[in-house]
Amino acid sequence: MKLGSQDLKDLAVGAAFLGTGGGGDPYIGRQMVQKCLDDGLTVELVDPDTLDDDALVIPTAMMGAPTVLVEKLPSGEEAILSLKRLEKRLGKTATHTMPIEVGGINSTIPLLVGARMGLPIVDGDGMGRAFPELQMETFGVYGVSGCPMAVSNEWGDCTLIEARSNEMMEWLSRGVAIRMGGAAYIAEYAMSGAEVKRTAVPRTLSLAIQVGRVLREAKANHQSPFEALLAFMPKTLYSFATIIYSGKIADLQRETRNGFSMGRAKIEGFGAYDGVMDIEIQNENLIARVNGKVRAIVPDLICIMDSETAEPITTEMLRYGQRVTVISVSVPEMMRTPEALSVFGPKCFGLDEPYTKIEELSA
């Protein structure tokens, strides 16, 4: 599937939605890929099921605090440098690139790399959403090593990391990304086509495009975009979606700490929504509580959207006084197994509450 300008616009919206607040500003990523289309380059998505087992897929991404990215735009060459460095290390040439996460800018960095290098992009990712840390990948949950990993910046500095575990890879590369200025560009989890088919969350890029399209078409047809979205999600792997809150942003705390955007948002309820919703953030929205009671918890999606425009709002774009609607969505079953929850369940974020499916919390 070759992507056009409208697909990119829809993708930016849908990826911001699936990013659950994280993954960076989708506008920046879209502009970079649009420039590739303007230059006559091709952005081609391929279904993971069509991959040869011995394809060499090298995912590419930005790592760092999205709050930094807004002030320090990438040229696109950074991630290409990382991919090429990894090819050199492996002594092989990549046949494809793909996203490690489907949120925000990281759904577009691989499109940029693919367009510039003439590589097709696998339609899928390793998080099925956005997560703040690099070991939080279904790739790793199901046995793929993140290393060797390359980390590059806009000056051509490059670091190759070969760590004993994906957790240590995250720890070391985060230190490098911080010292590269808070945002760096990476290639990691190089794997075969067979491994992609076994470990990736499939078809999340095309899902993001569909989410964007559903919202756009509903608005164009003067229908409720929220109702359209809630009607669409059950047709996907993300089969349960519900509105968990609606209100006004009453308080925001945000800081860039240890290379992450950390914070919390308080939402004062409107109408049927009593009390105050409190959302904890580490790049992404992790847990939503109302008066202390859990309403949705990671890894299920917690998406804050503008109540009027139905635009997803990323963490760094939250503002005091915004009227928002919070939607929670179930993640695919491969992200809810004990192995998966041991890598990106609530405990991994220091949360005391156990994981409870959004279906149960909404029952």
Next chain:
Amino acid sequence: MKLGSQDLKDLAVGAAFLGTGGGGDPYIGRQMVQKCLDDGLTVELVDPDTLDDDALVIPTAMMGAPTVLVEKLPSGEEAILSLKRLEKRLGKTATHTMPIEVGGINSTIPLLVGARMGLPIVDGDGMGRAFPELQMETFGVYGVSGCPMAVSNEWGDCTLIEARSNEMMEWLSRGVAIRMGGAAYIAEYAMSGAEVKRTAVPRTLSLAIQVGRVLREAKANHQSPFEALLAFMPKTLYSFATIIYSGKIADLQRETRNGFSMGRAKIEGFGAYDGVMDIEIQNENLIARVNGKVRAIVPDLICIMDSETAEPITTEMLRYGQRVTVISVSVPEMMRTPEALSVFGPKCFGLDEPYTKIEELSA
């Protein structure tokens, strides 16, 4: 020259002296190399002038805060892993290893690597003393790139750094070393025999052994070790040596910050030494002032020694109440050029005072 047990003991003392407070506890390094001798391995020093121009010399070292090293002993495999990783990257096999600095443990890590790998060790180094940062090398001053550089820890985690400059290499690798637990083991400044001859401070390992021997023999002969040392130094490249102070440690401030041991020591003068000497430390002793007036300044050596035993005292072994004698020594001319001072002169440590040779300060 094959080193024996007595050489190692003398080296530990002499390297602590040349380390000017830094470089880590020499006792630990000596024990590790002694174990190699006990195992029947050979520690062979070779004179830099005998190197083939196309030899491949890969220096090895510990990086991190010496205060951490005391609590986290290396196995010796860490630096070997880094050297091997660099060989793999270069596609060539090392013919020699050598020290990057002659202070404390870093004069012994290459001996350990050399003994275990069967490589001769070049008698020389890249600092002519100890310095806290990796760009502070005569290798780099005279045109050798520190990268590619390998950084490893005791768990087999390895990071390969390819940075645009030796300063950026230091910055990125320091971040990695901090995240590896505050101490890591490195291979860097891989270079040819011709480059070693052009850029290294020559024969500093054998010098350190001689310094240790001079102090030991003076004590055995009931002579003043200080007088013996002051009489010996003019026969070397470090041609000017003088006692600049004597007194009692009256105050110590030390902390491990940003991966360095930072601090200051105050010494209350005895006898002819009026007032208070204040010594500023970043791993090494950087500047000594008496009542605000500079008495010695980096890169000249500032060595704090036990007044009774004439043992050099490294930064982390300084204690309140110790009676100490402070000696300053001129460094070789290749370390006093404008190029050299631009890399490791006073300004590089944030000191306002200009570099003034110890000969002039003592005139």
